[in-house]
Amino acid sequence: MRNPVIPPSEQSLTAQILQDPLHPFACYRQLRAQYPVYYSHEFHSWFISRYNDVQNVINDPVIFSSEQSIRSRPKARQQHANAARTLLWTDPPRHRQLRSLINLAFTPRTISNLAPRITEIVHTQLDHVASQGQINIVTDLANPLPIIVIAELLGVPIQDQQQFKQWSDIIVSPARQEKKQAVIAMNSYFQTIVDQRRQQAKDDLISALLSAHIEGTYLTEAEILSFCRLLLVAGHETSTNLIGNALLTLDEHPQIMEELQADLTLIPDTIEEVIRYRTPIQRLRRAATVDTQLGGQVIKAGDIVSPILGSANRDEERFGHPEEFDIHRIPNRHIGFGHGIHFCIGSSLARLETRIALEVLLTRFKALRRKTDSELEHVASSFVYGVKSLPMTCEN
Known part of the structure; x- marks a missing residue:
């Protein structure tokens, strides 16, 4: 029988988090x-x-297995048996092989070479709204930017980019049946592109994934499809919410926004503090492979374990004054992008997109202020942290 862990109120702590996902930090504090x-x-x-x-x-x-955390879902067992394992849900040694092969195509140079195009996209998006004196950071910039970047990286036609956004939103939502349908649709879509690239390679990531090999070992077609899905969903959600969280937090700290406008070199450290302070992906999922003990509790083999990155990044034992937003925090060893073998493979792209977005916003506009007449609404996800909309006034 599972050890009872009962909070001192009738309403459980995680129920409180579900009710107010924009403000989970007091509950995290009590949990810790x-x-x-x-x-x-x-x-x-x-x-x-x-x-x-x-x-x-x-x-x-x-x-604590990533792979078995998916197999533990009864309805997913047969699907998992017939499907390719992604980086997120794979354990060593196959995880190392997958990551090594993907790294051949998804290189640091590939990411850094995107900087001019990302800058162009940011300016184009802002051109549409600059004359209006207001901008919705999420819908006008943070949502379309990573979708366009990932679509172009994969070689997806521009007319299909809005479909990418819809699939990504469904995948991170609680809607299980719609999620299953979205995965099927995505697989079918990417399969068509993979087939085309086998016939005629282009200068895009899918072509690079098809040709990547180590000592004669290639990615399987199913593994390529699964990585395309992962890059689309994780890449979009991480960047979108990191940009939105950054502007939301800077609006709460206008003196820091002014400091950044005076010295743009502070932006990278600011991004790291945003990742710690409002971690875009709040928690992960693992499964215990054997009976074990943690924190005085007995965790049975097969039990699901959810490490909360958003809580760890505010742990008083690790960070001084963790509830304060401090862009000069040294050291800042947050684990907002995971740690170890599952460190987020798209973290460099998310950081690059966010840095350029902040640089352009803070250069083009003298002042950015949130419109408080619209209430903040959390995205429809229990593990992503971000807002659906963030209207701001912008002074040229």
């Missing part, structure tokens, strides 16, 4: 202080909230 390993009946998983425990979980694929 009193229930660092807490079983959530709402999420059917153990919530792990302290930095050291979170790091230990995500660094130990032998005891």
